[in-house]
Amino acid sequence: MEEKILKISSLFLTVMITAALVVLSRFSVVNRKEAKHEQMSDLQMLAYYTKQAEEEEDITFRQQLRLELPPDMAEDEVIIQNDYVKQLVTIQIPGVEKDYFSSHPLLGRSDSIDDLYMEKGVIEITLDAVYEVKSTVADGYLYVDFLTPQQVYDKVIVIDAGHGGGAPGAIKQEIMEKDINLAIVLELKELLDQCDRNIGVYYTRTEDINPTFDQRAQLGAKAKANLYISVHSNSTTDGQMSEYNGTEVMYDEMKEEEGLSSKHLAQICLEEVTGLSGSKNNGLTYGNGIYIIRNNEAPAALIETGFMTNQAELNKLTSPGYQKIIAQGIYNAIMRALDEGY
Numbered sequence: 001m002e003e004k005i006l007k008i009s010s011l012f013l014t015v016m017i018t019a020a021l022v023v024l025s026r027f028s029v030v031n032r033k034e035a036k037h038e039q040m041s042d043l044q045m046l047a048y049y050t051k052q053a054e055e056e057e058d059i060t061f062r063q064q065l066r067l068e069l070p071p072d073m074a075e076d077e078v079i080i081q082n083d084y085v086k087q088l089v090t091i092q093i094p095g096v097e098k099d100y101f102s103s104h105p106l107l108g109r110s111d112s113i114d115d116l117y118m119e120k121g122v123i124e125i126t127l128d129a130v131y132e133v134k135s136t137v138a139d140g141y142l143y144v145d146f147l148t149p150q151q152v153y154d155k156v157i158v159i160d161a162g163h164g165g166g167a168p169g170a171i172k173q174e175i176m177e178k179d180i181n182l183a184i185v186l187e188l189k190e191l192l193d194q195c196d197r198n199i200g201v202y203y204t205r206t207e208d209i210n211p212t213f214d215q216r217a218q219l220g221a222k223a224k225a226n227l228y229i230s231v232h233s234n235s236t237t238d239g240q241m242s243e244y245n246g247t248e249v250m251y252d253e254m255k256e257e258e259g260l261s262s263k264h265l266a267q268i269c270l271e272e273v274t275g276l277s278g279s280k281n282n283g284l285t286y287g288n289g290i291y292i293i294r295n296n297e298a299p300a301a302l303i304e305t306g307f308m309t310n311q312a313e314l315n316k317l318t319s320p321g322y323q324k325i326i327a328q329g330i331y332n333a334i335m336r337a338l339d340e341g342y
């Protein structure tokens with residue numbers, strides 16, 4: 001009898017110890033997981049929750065992101081912004097709790113994501129290149145796809161309005177080069193917006209801001225652009241007003257000059273712009289010394305539309321009518337270049 005009691009109590013003890021060990025080990029696993037969460041970046045969290053959801057829900061996430069929206073949230077309440085110059089996509093879910101993303105984690109995967117940051121209803125996604133964002137809402141979920149410009153457009157071009165923001169470029173008689181360049185680019189944008197070809201156009205700026213030289217130069221490569229055109233206005237080296245006037249176009253003289261080269265693109269721009277504007281043709285000039293030309297992977301031409309140091313040309317460059325003509329010349333150059341196979 002005593003022996004039996006002993007056996008039962010030792011069995012009881014074993015069961016209790018085992019149970020305690022299981023509870024303890026579980027507890028430490030949870031603790032480890034929580035500790036891991038604190039160290040994990042938002043990008044690692046995405047991978048972690050996605051794997052967990054795939055195991056639990058028996059689904060497979062492909063190249064797409066999925067976010068559960070708050071109940072009754074309409075598609076147009078989600079704000080998605082795509083700053084393609086910075087390759088930064090921002091998704092805003094207005095009015096959610098601070099910890100919304102911990103209870104409704106972002107799921108999915110994408111090889112295009114370089115970095116991810118989530119905070120209080122805002123998701124910031126840094127992409128490795130320029131992508132078009134396609135979003136859809138179905139069954140309470142927001143689905144986000146990143147498409148390359150080439151998946152969306154037949155041809156891709158980049159337009160750069162020189163200078164901007166705190167970098168005015170040349171200043172003559174209180175007229176700033178950055179404003180002339182932007183005015184021409186905005187006229188060009190109107191023409192390109194109406195173009196019935198399926199062209200994706202990426203602008204380094206469409207307002208008075210100053211993207212870095214690197215952001216400007218990189219945009220050609222990041223969008224895998226077929227061609228790149230930068231718009232500037234010229235000044236003589238000493239900056240003094242003079243008789244010297246006319247249009248010239250810069251290209252990278254250190255690059256391959258056969259076929260669809262920067263040089264040939266520059267030649268097309270020169271012919272089309274001077275042909276339409278009547279500005280003096282000053283020819284092509286070497287541009288390897290210019291950062292955005294030297295560091296551009298796309299065939300690139302930098303158009304110096306005219307001299308701000310020539311009074312007559314300065315007057316023209318500031319007139320909306322002439323800006324429109326220059327823009328039309330650049331537009332014609334783009335169409336001709338694409339026709340030629342760029």
Ligand SMILES: [Zn+2]
Nearest residue numbers: 162169232233
């Ligand atoms: Zn300039």
